[in-house]
Amino acid sequence: MYRSAREQDVSALCELWCQSFGMSAENAQRILTEVAELENVYLAEEEGQIVSVLAAIPVTMQQLPGVYFYGAVTKEEWRHKGKMAGLLEYTKQQQTLKGKRYGVVIPRSQQAALFWKKQKFVPYVRLRRVDRSIRRNLWAQANFDSITAARLGQLREKYAPNAVFLPKNGLVAEILAMYSHGATTVETDKGYGIFFEKGDILEFTELFAQSDYEAQLLLEAARERTGLEKAQILLAENGEICLGEGQIEEYALACFWAVQSPSSDGYMRLMLD
Numbered sequence: 001m002y003r004s005a006r007e008q009d010v011s012a013l014c015e016l017w018c019q020s021f022g023m024s025a026e027n028a029q030r031i032l033t034e035v036a037e038l039e040n041v042y043l044a045e046e047e048g049q050i051v052s053v054l055a056a057i058p059v060t061m062q063q064l065p066g067v068y069f070y071g072a073v074t075k076e077e078w079r080h081k082g083k084m085a086g087l088l089e090y091t092k093q094q095q096t097l098k099g100k101r102y103g104v105v106i107p108r109s110q111q112a113a114l115f116w117k118k119q120k121f122v123p124y125v126r127l128r129r130v131d132r133s134i135r136r137n138l139w140a141q142a143n144f145d146s147i148t149a150a151r152l153g154q155l156r157e158k159y160a161p162n163a164v165f166l167p168k169n170g171l172v173a174e175i176l177a178m179y180s181h182g183a184t185t186v187e188t189d190k191g192y193g194i195f196f197e198k199g200d201i202l203e204f205t206e207l208f209a210q211s212d213y214e215a216q217l218l219l220e221a222a223r224e225r226t227g228l229e230k231a232q233i234l235l236a237e238n239g240e241i242c243l244g245e246g247q248i249e250e251y252a253l254a255c256f257w258a259v260q261s262p263s264s265d266g267y268m269r270l271m272l273d
Contacts, residue, residue: 002090005032005041005053012050013041020073021108027177031055031272035170036070042094044074044087051078052087056095059104061164061266064259066102067095068164068271072112088119092257101258104164104266106251106273116253124254125268126237128246134202134223134231142221147185147192149175152270155192159208160236163267164252174270186222190214194270197226204233206269207241215241236267 005013014028032041036055044052052074056067069091074083092103104124107113147155149171156163166174178194183205186193191209195202202222209215219231235241237248252268254261 001045002087003043003045004094005038005043007038009043009050010038013043013053016050016053016073016075017071021071027173030173031057031071035167035173035272040067040095042087042091044083046078046083049075051075052083054084054087054091056091056100056103057170057272058100058167059164059170061102061104062162062262064102065100066104066164067091067100068166069103069105070272072105084115085119096258102254102256104252104254104268106268106271107253108273113250113253119255121253121255123250123252124266125252126265127249127251127269128235128237128239128242129249130233130235130242130246132219132231132233132242134219134229136223137217137220138224140217140220140224142186142188142218144187144225145179145185146187147175147194155187155208159191160267162262162265163269164271166271170272174272177272178270184222184225186218186225188214188218188221191218193218193222195222195231197228200228200230202226202228202231204231207233207235208239209241212241234269236265238265 013032014025017028018025036057040056042054043050054072055070057070059066059068105116107116153171183194183196191214193204193207195204
């Protein structure tokens with residue numbers, strides 16, 4: 001039997017997500033009840049037990065309403081029996097009735113990617129991983145740790161209008177998680193970045209700027225703040241920064257069931273993953 005989640009299911013759902021994904025109970029409950037909201041969390045039941053769960057978090061992309069499929073998991077003893085495929089089909093039907101036209105997903109493994117591709121999801125977002133050395137620039141200036149959830153939304157609209165946007169509560173949850181895990185944000189009036197210090201490397205999980213030169217200034221400001229001389233940057237596949245450089249990585253898949261697939265490449269990042 002398939003159905004949407006209810007308040008009395010939250011404890012069991014949190015336990016399942018915590019065991020499967022290693023997230024905290026607090027974070028699991030926040031995503032279930034505040035970001036996705038229970039009416040958009042769907043379950044498969046057998047013998048009175050929850051055996052599969054799938055959240056359909058509302059998102060927009062170029063003003064088109066869709067869903068971000070998140071937290072897909074089936075209990076081990078019920079796997080390979082079609083439970084998640086059936087739950088996905090039920091979820092798509094329910095979300096279509098709510099006006100949603102497509103779904104996106106970030107597979108957690110190659111095996112998961114194979115499952116989604118069998119469900120007619122196709123590659124939609126690819127990223128480039130670029131390694132850069134950063135030169136000294138004592139004059140490089142930027143604002144640090146000033147990006148709020150509202151500000152991140154504004155920056156995304158400016159630099160990545162083709163991005164998939166989480167709802168407001170989702171952006172707040174992402175920003176809280178990002179800073180709690182040690183992220184630093186750097187911003188000028190011509191670009192921004194989000195990075196973590198990992199050993200002797202600055203790992204930029206997001207970087208946008210008006211030009212290569214402005215991006216380099218952001219990197220130099222980050223070096224002056226941290227003293228680290230190397231950066232590894234994840235960039236939009238066809239973004240103008242470091243164009244043609246780096247190794248391409250498949251990141252997200254999409255299925256457009258009630259609207260034509262956009263002609264331009266999409267962008268997703270910082271999606272509660």
